[in-house]
Each structure stands twice: as C-alpha cells, then as structure tokens.
Amino acid sequence: MPKGIGRIKIRIPRKIKKGAVIPVKALITHPMETGFRKNKKTGKKIPAYYINDVNVYYGDKLITHCDWTIAVSANPFMSFYVKADKAAPLKIVWKDIKGGVYEKTVQITPE
Amino acid sequence: MSKKETNLKISRRQFMRSTGLGLACAAALMSGALPGLLGKAYAKGTKSANDAAGAESIKKVLRKYFGDRKIENSHVNLKLPIIAENGAVVPIKIQSDLPMDNNNYVKKVYIFVEGNLNPYTAAIDLSPANGKADLAMRIKMRKTSNVRVVLETSKGKLYGAVKSVKVTIGGCGG
Numbered sequence: 443m444p445k446g447i448g449r450i451k452i453r454i455p456r457k458i459k460k461g462a463v464i465p466v467k468a469l470i471t472h473p474m475e476t477g478f479r480k481n482k483k484t485g486k487k488i489p490a491y492y493i494n495d496v497n498v499y500y501g502d503k504l505i506t507h508c509d510w511t512i513a514v515s516a517n518p519f520m521s522f523y524v525k526a527d528k529a530a531p532l533k534i535v536w537k538d539i540k541g542g543v544y545e546k547t548v549q550i551t552p553e
Numbered sequence: 554m555s556k557k558e559t560n561l562k563i564s565r566r567q568f569m570r571s572t573g574l575g576l577a578c579a580a581a582l583m584s585g586a587l588p589g590l591l592g593k594a595y596a597k598g599t600k601s602a603n604d605a606a607g608a609e610s611i612k613k614v615l616r617k618y619f620g621d622r623k624i625e626n627s628h629v630n631l632k633l634p635i636i637a638e639n640g641a642v643v644p645i646k647i648q649s650d651l652p653m654d655n656n657n658y659v660k661k662v663y664i665f666v667e668g669n670l671n672p673y674t675a676a677i678d679l680s681p682a683n684g685k686a687d688l689a690m691r692i693k694m695r696k697t698s699n700v701r702v703v704l705e706t707s708k709g710k711l712y713g714a715v716k717s718v719k720v721t722i723g724g725c726g727g
Binding site: 463465504505506507508509516518519521524 | 641642643653666669671673674675676677678679680681682683684685687688689690691692693
C-alpha cells in the first residue's frame with residue numbers, strides 16, 4: 443500500500459446506550475485525485491485516483507453504501523449515524539478505482 | 554495556458570493565480586430562478602454568470618436521475634458555509650427529520666454541485682439501521698454555485714434542499 447494512503451480513523455461515542463442512534467465519524471487518507479490536475483514540471487495529467495465505493499457493515503448486515511466521485515475531497519471524511527441496537531462490530535470498507543481496498547472495524551458495545 | 558481549459562478543481566487555483574482572474578470570477582453572480590418542473594420554492598438559488606459551456610446543466614442532471622418527479626422543498630436542512638475559502642474542501646452537513654422506520658425510511662441521499670463539470674458528486678444508500686438520515690462530508694467545488702441535495706424515501710418520495718456557496722480561490726476570503 444502506497445505510503446500515506448489508507449490510514450483510517452473511526453470515532454464512535456465512548457458510552458453507548460442500547461438502541462441509541464449514535465454518530466460515527468470516519469476519516470481515511472487518500473489523494474482523491476480528480477484526473478484534471480497537471481504535473482507542473484512535465485505538463486502531464488496526473489491520472490484520476492480516488493475512492494469510489496464505501497460499504498458499512500453492522501454485524502453481518504450491509505447498512506450503508508456510498509458512491510463517491512472525484513468531487514469528494516481528499517482525505518475523505520464522512521459522518522453518519524447508526525442505531526446501536528446490538529453488540530456487534532461496525533466495519534467500514536473503502537475501495538478505490540485502482541483496486542485498493544481499505545477497511546477498519548470498531549466494536550459497538552451498548553451498555 | 555489556454556483560457557478555455559476545463560480542468561477545474563484544484564488546478565484552477567493555479568490558473569487563477571497566474572492570470573489574476575480569481576477576484577473577477579468570484580464577483581460575477583447573477584440571480585435567477587430555475588424554471589419549470591422544479592417549482593418556485595425549490596428553484597431558489599443563484600446562477601453563475603460564467604457557467605462554463607462544459608458544465609452539465611442542473612436541469613438535465615436532475616431529469617436524468619429523477620425524471621419529472623416532484624422534489625419537495627421540505628424536511629431537509631442543508632448546512633454549508635456561505636463562503637468557502639478553499640473550494641477543494643467544502644464541508645456539507647445534511648439533516649432531516651424524515652423517519653427511518655422499516656416501512657418508511659430515507660433510502661438514498663444525492664449530492665449535486667451545480668458548478669462542477671459533473672454535478673453528481675455522491676450518493677449514499679441508507680437503511681433503517683442508520684436511525685437517522687443525517688450525514689456530513691467534505692466536497693469539492695469548482696466555483697461559486699449551488700449545492701443541491703435530494704433525499705429519496707423507500708416510498709419513492711423526493712425531498713430536497715439547495716444552498717448557494719461562494720468559492721474564493723486563493724488569497725483572503727471575500
């Protein structure tokens with residue numbers, strides 16, 4: 443994996459009440475290159491390189507899916523919500539157009 | 554560098570700096586209303602005076618995704634900065650009080666940036682397990698334009714909101 447790409451941080455609240463709708467914040471490092479930029483020295487176009495697919499699994503169920511384009515900012519940040527009705531892992535999987543797959547899992551444990 | 558260049562996200566900043574057009578472009582705004590099927594309330598927003606010939610018109614884009622379906626201008630709160638200093642990182646927050654029940658929930662959220670060459674920016678598929686249709690992201694804006702979101706429910710209803718965002722490129726805000 444190229445340096446500096448695919449570093450992930452996922453934040454969920456520390457205390458989770460069963461059934462509460464909790465915010466999930468996820469950040470991943472990725473250039474999200476649009477394909478429009480040119481290398482200043484060579485004049486050549488820097489090819490597009492971006493995350494286009496994101497899947498969120500709660501337990502074994504896919505609960506959220508994202509379709510992203512080049513218009514999502516570099517080092518994409520996303521915040522969404524999950525109804526914490528069960529103790530289960532929350533897994534987020536990001537895929538980019540070069541076949542790169544990045545994932546991280548956090549445990550949701552309602553009290 | 555050709556004036557007609559269409560690589561318009563981050564490199565536009567370089568272009569603007571080198572030709573000094575940045576301030577002039579940011580100031581060129583013309584108010585207007587989108588006619589027809591979108592309805593008056595939903596058509597609120599500003600139209601940039603220098604809409605590049607290459608940018609797909611938002612009308613065409615909305616028709617492509619939603620046909621002639623009516624988009625209600627309610628139940629969606631769209632938060633965006635009035636002025637985005639950096640068009641490459643514009644924070645967007647979408648909030649809605651629409652239910653997320655098993656038989657009635659927001660199943661998809663669309664984000665469109667009118668001034669981008671391809672206004673379709675992202676779509677998020679949700680499920681009742683999300684509990685809330687609230688989202689936040691960071692998006693790229695090529696220039697000052699409207700940002701529109703459309704929420705589609707499992708029952709096929711559409712709700713939307715639109716906001717205009719000024720994008721300053723380089724230098725201090727405004």
